[in-house]
Amino acid sequence: MSDFVDYLLFKKEKDWAENLSEEEKNSIEQGLEDIKNGRLHSHESVMDEISEYIKSGKNDLGRMVGFSEKKFQKDNRLFI
Numbered sequence: 001m002s003d004f005v006d007y008l009l010f011k012k013e014k015d016w017a018e019n020l021s022e023e024e025k026n027s028i029e030q031g032l033e034d035i036k037n038g039r040l041h042s043h044e045s046v047m048d049e050i051s052e053y054i055k056s057g058k059n060d061l062g063r064m065v066g067f068s069e070k071k072f073q074k075d076n077r078l079f080i
Contacts, residue, residue: 020028034040053059
């Protein structure tokens with residue numbers, strides 16, 4: 001029980017961001033710079049690329065999750 005109380009006290013007194021490592025902080029800063037400079041990928045473009053990769057057969061993922069045998073539809077787009 002005292003561990004839980006210690007956790008609650010810690011949570012109340014500290015911001016989670018204070019516990020980030022320098023590497024994590026740098027990664028967040030890089031992500032913000034990427035957004036600011038337009039280095040983005042839309043959800044749709046990523047989903048299309050993943051779908052093409054799965055269909056290409058260059059991996060075992062399609063077979064593992066059954067994409068090679070099924071079609072599924074999401075957001076009015078058909079994935080084969």
